[in-house]
Amino acid sequence: MTEFPRRLLAGFALGAILVAGTPAFAAFPSAPDGPAPTVAPVLRQVTPGVVNIAVQGRVRVNNPLLADPFFRQFFNLPNGPVERRTQASGSGVIVDAEKGYVLTNNHVVENADVIDVTLRDRRTIRARLVGRDPQTDIAVLQIKADNLVAVPMGDSDKSEVGDFVLAIGNPFGLGQTVTSGIISALGRSGLGIEGFEDFIQTDAAINPGNSGGALVDLKGRLIGINTAILAPAGGNVGVGFAVPINMAKSIMEQLLRYGSVEHGRIGVSGQDMTAEIARGLGTGRIDGGVVTAIEPGSPADQAGVKTGDVIVAVDHEPVRNWMSVVNRIALARVDQDVTLTVDRRGSVQDLHVTVAPAATRPRQARGSEDYQ
Incomplete structure (x- = not known):
């Protein structure tokens, strides 16, 4: 059976969850009397800069029956398009603490009327949508708050297959979660997920709700924005994709300067x-x-x-x-x-x-x- 790539949906139904970890650091044995290997120091620096995003919005209901005047009259439906309210969640990364800029995915916020950002310290802040680019699935938000922490940007062009990485996000609405793995491939394209594809592929566990979260290296540098998974069964199978931070940074700069991206x-x-x-x-x-x-x-x-x-x-x-x-x-x-x-x-x-x-x-x- 052909496997098709599926975009990480920002919304989801919470059901039974099977958790599979990737022993990315098992290759680094500790001395018998020394401390166990850990990435906790890196995470203490990075996790305050990764946020949870909750959105409320409207989507148009596409149903052929709604075009039938008799059907609309029978059910006393108003003229014009019928919309329904939606709620969804995703993740984001603070990249400028002074100005409050947050990177996330376009598909997390594209139908949003209200966007709320929850920080690591549990503060919830109403966000402003600065701009978004559907072709690369990148969006920029802005929040106003004191004591924000930004995740430093790395250089994704210097990433190599085999580099250890950490994925941080809000899978299934559980709250901030960290998984580990390696970069499995670079320059993945032809998946039909976005208009312009140059994905970092990783086996760090990524699931619905991780959209817009951080992919960082072991020095805590942001190298990608988690975006999609290959999920024939609807969950993580160890094939996830992130937009390289160099691409996301370029899109962000255009959105901030011009308000839009003209490819x-x-x-x-x-x-x-x-x-x-x-x-x-x-x-x-x-x-x-x-x-x-x-x-x-x-x-x-x-x-x-x-x-x-x-x-x-x-x-x-x-x-x-x-x-x-x-x-x-x-x-x-x-x-x-x-x-x-x-x-x-x-x-x-x-x-x-x-x-x-x-x-x-x-x-x-x-x-x-x-x-x-």
Whole structure:
């Protein structure tokens, strides 16, 4: 049976819970007379910066019967759309204690009328939605309170497979909970969860309600915002996904500065590099993305990008695959100049491209690859 990725729902029904721990630190034996290995000192610093989020909102009821005038009259329903009240919960991370900024997931707050944030010290504060970006599933809240504690941001580009991590959140509404594991993979994409995917995959237990919580390294640095799970049975099976903090930080900066995120494009389509393509192009590279088509008159066309070019870096930051290229360009602000480092049959050169609005992107036929 094919397994489909499922987004962590912010709301849930509380039922029987099976808890499975990951012995991430069993590999570190303690001395016979010494202290047992522990991450408690790290958690004492980090957990005050991870919050629980409760939302109340409205969603439209989509029922074909409601479009029948006789049905509406019989049940004395008012004209217009029918809505129902919702309640849900999730998690968030304080990233700026002075200004009270909190990172969370868009799907936690997208239908919210009221957002309440509960701190580690049990204070509950009404939050303001600063902005949100459905394409990356990132939202920014703001709270006003004294003595807030922020979780320091790390550099997710420096994360490696095998790094130990801790996931902190509010699973099943139980309250703040910590699980441990390792980074299982980097750059996960093609899951169909978000518009722009470059997930950190981890086996640290993540469950419904963990959405928007923190993924931190053993130095207490925030490297990801927990977002989704692969859950064929509806619960944790050791395959969770987090938005890298570098991506979340970029989205937050745009939301704070402009109030919205305008994803860009340069007018190219492409695919991942393979050993066969590398041999055909006369290069030994297997990382990066190969350009397969260029939109005539697009910024990429004007900058001199050619079919067959292998994009190996964007703004001098190496890219792993084609989705990495797409994500980096999409996170650039419209009218911003970006530098593409391309390998053209063994000759490496930099090309300067001005990002165009994604809103002008032409629709492609079903099954064809869209220009980025």
